[in-house]
Amino acid sequence: MKILMAATEAVPFAKTGGLADAVSALSIALAQEGHEIRIIIPRYYSIDRNNLQYLEGALGVPMGGREEWSAVYTTNLPGAPVKNPVSVYFIDHEQFFGRDGIYGVPSEPDFLDNPRRFTFFSRAVFQLCRKLSWYPDVVHAHDWPLALVPVFLKYGERIGGLAKTVSVLTIHNLGYQGIYHKDNYYYSNLDGNVFYEAGFDDWNMMNFLKAGINTADKLNTVSPNYAAETQTPAYGFRLDGVLRYRAADYRGILNGIDTKVWNPAIDRYIPKPYSIKDMEGKIKAKEALQKEFKLPLEPDIPIIGLVTRLTEQKGVGELFGPAYGSAWSICQDMRLQMVLLGSGDPWCENEIKNLSYRLANFKARIGYSEAESHLIEAGSDFFLMPSRYEPCGLNQMYSLAYGTLPIVRNTGGLADTVENFNQDTGKGTGFIFNDLTPQAIYNTVGWAVWAYYNCRAQVDAMRILGMKQDFSWKKSARQYSALYEEAIAKAAKTS
Ligand code: ADP
Numbered sequence: 001m002k003i004l005m006a007a008t009e010a011v012p013f014a015k016t017g018g019l020a021d022a023v024s025a026l027s028i029a030l031a032q033e034g035h036e037i038r039i040i041i042p043r044y045y046s047i048d049r050n051n052l053q054y055l056e057g058a059l060g061v062p063m064g065g066r067e068e069w070s071a072v073y074t075t076n077l078p079g080a081p082v083k084n085p086v087s088v089y090f091i092d093h094e095q096f097f098g099r100d101g102i103y104g105v106p107s108e109p110d111f112l113d114n115p116r117r118f119t120f121f122s123r124a125v126f127q128l129c130r131k132l133s134w135y136p137d138v139v140h141a142h143d144w145p146l147a148l149v150p151v152f153l154k155y156g157e158r159i160g161g162l163a164k165t166v167s168v169l170t171i172h173n174l175g176y177q178g179i180y181h182k183d184n185y186y187y188s189n190l191d192g193n194v195f196y197e198a199g200f201d202d203w204n205m206m207n208f209l210k211a212g213i214n215t216a217d218k219l220n221t222v223s224p225n226y227a228a229e230t231q232t233p234a235y236g237f238r239l240d241g242v243l244r245y246r247a248a249d250y251r252g253i254l255n256g257i258d259t260k261v262w263n264p265a266i267d268r269y270i271p272k273p274y275s276i277k278d279m280e281g282k283i284k285a286k287e288a289l290q291k292e293f294k295l296p297l298e299p300d301i302p303i304i305g306l307v308t309r310l311t312e313q314k315g316v317g318e319l320f321g322p323a324y325g326s327a328w329s330i331c332q333d334m335r336l337q338m339v340l341l342g343s344g345d346p347w348c349e350n351e352i353k354n355l356s357y358r359l360a361n362f363k364a365r366i367g368y369s370e371a372e373s374h375l376i377e378a379g380s381d382f383f384l385m386p387s388r389y390e391p392c393g394l395n396q397m398y399s400l401a402y403g404t405l406p407i408v409r410n411t412g413g414l415a416d417t418v419e420n421f422n423q424d425t426g427k428g429t430g431f432i433f434n435d436l437t438p439q440a441i442y443n444t445v446g447w448a449v450w451a452y453y454n455c456r457a458q459v460d461a462m463r464i465l466g467m468k469q470d471f472s473w474k475k476s477a478r479q480y481s482a483l484y485e486e487a488i489a490k491a492a493k494t495s
Pocket of ligand 1: 308341342367368373396
């Protein structure tokens with residue numbers, strides 16, 4: 001199949017979160033399966049043109065009664081098979097992308113012209129196909145910035161070489177929908193009636209993702225459980241009804257992890273590699289972690305690790321909220337050590353700094369560090385993720401791969417990937433709680449620590465079970481290609 005990935009991020013070129021990893025890793029895995037994959041992303045200011053190849057000729061993109069002109073650059077995606085390379089195309093438009101930041105900057109977190117920038121970019125997807133005379137079977141759009149791709153395909157672009165092209169839309173986080181003043185609809189060049197027909201209308205605003213959900217041939221999110229949850233009012237961010245309406249075409253496909261980067265047997269950030277056959281490296285990693293974070297060097301005390309964005313989505317209120325968060329009592333009452341790496345909401349960063357001054361067994365680093373995140377995954381005994389919602393979650397999968405038992409809330413991809421400890425059978429890969437309350441976090445951490453001291457053989461067996469799980473992209477890529485096939489079959493039936 002010929003597949004065009006349309007996204008705003010792709011590693012190693014542009015990244016703000018897991019989307020960037022998913023786009024590139026999925027592309028590589030699909031190319032390894034023999035599919036012809038190309039990627040289109042904007043050429044942000046931070047992407048050096050000198051490393052790219054210029055494609056002759058400008059790209060004209062019709063927008064709101066005029067035409068925007070841009071240049072196109074290209075290069076190959078690193079890590080893709082040599083025999084089946086993946087080309088990445090960069091749309092270079094100075095006014096829209098020649099600035100710092102992908103969606104915004106700290107002083108302007110959501111650029112005022114984002115609806116215009118991403119309307120332009122979504123339209124450019126089709127113009128690029130025409131410029132290259134390369135017509136994909138599937139255009140795979142990611143998240144709200146590309147949600148106009150399925151809309152454009154349905155309303156006008158499905159002509160000529162694109163007559164048989166179908167669309168797939170992936171929702172990486174339903175919390176971000178792209179809701180703007182409907183004046184921005186002008187840039188789409190769509191007829192007025194399509195505003196209602198495609199379902200842009202959202203209390204008199206323009207909702208990009210809602211229209212994408214309504215018009216995509218097939219859609220998915222990044223775990224089966226999150227796909228189910230998003231169809232309920234509690235997790236649907238007001239789009240649960242629209243998603244229920246599309247239920248027959250809506251799937252959950254778990255993200256994979258990069259097993260070249262997140263693999264304790266070849267990890268260059270840990271002192272000694274380890275695997276199921278020889279776990280000594282994990283003991284060494286624990287020691288290195290305690291040294292790095294200036295904790296007492298005690299081999300026989302459980303370490304609880306956290307690596308996270310410090311935002312409400314991650315349950316940090318229940319953990320660190322002043323006066324009611326449970327981290328304080330967990331560290332006071334239990335014989336354990338807690339290590340955190342993260343950055344985010346200023347109130348939370350402050351609270352964490354406070355705790356680390358007042359508690360000898362709680363150490364934190366505010367910031368972003370690839371090296372320390374690897375050391376925490378390897379050196380901890382448990383990894384805590386009390387997420388409010390979690391479309392997929394990567395850290396719990398990294399934890400399992402590193403023999404570190406996740407303590408997670410029963411939500412989204414966490415519920416799909418972690419199996420609760422069963423004291424009777426000794427089975428399981430982690431510890432799960434249902435309610436997002438300080439008390440539930442406290443109790444479940446307490447349960448895990450109890451198991452550490454009292455059921456060591458079972459805990460060790462759980463580690464091994466976790467390390468044996470397969471979270472490779474290969475598995476996900478197969479599910480995506482099945483979804484593409486379904487989209488093609490469905491379009492053939494209805495046309
Ligand atoms: P989300 O994408 O919602 O933040 P995920 O668990 O899916 O949550 O992915 C988060 C990724 O970002 C993981 O790879 C995690 O290790 C990484 N990460 C988050 N915060 C930090 C940090 N402060 N330093 C290093 N890596 C981090």
